[in-house]
Amino acid sequence: MKVTVLDPVEPLTPVEVCRKADVPMDWLQRMLDRGKISHTRTSWLRLIQSSDLEEIRAMYAAYLSKRKTR
Structure with a gap:
């Protein structure tokens, strides 16, 4: 039997996402x-899955390239 170990998916706060994905907080x-961006809303906090970091980086890169062409 072969077992594949996946990286754990952990919920991140917006501040942690900004640090790890290198995107500005206002964006x-x-x-x-x-x-x-999909997120889970707790009583006062939005949590984003750590598995979405690459997608968030790609969205920000697309946003920057769109701004440069204007």
Whole structure:
């Protein structure tokens, strides 16, 4: 029997996501408010899955390239 060990998926706060994905907080907050990034809302905190970091980096890179072409 072969067992594959996956990296644990942990919920991250927006501050942790900004540090790990290297995106600005104001951009992340706008995307969360618009519903473009999936998150779980607890009583006062939004939690984002750590498995979404690559997707968030790609979204921010697309945002930057779109701004440069304007």
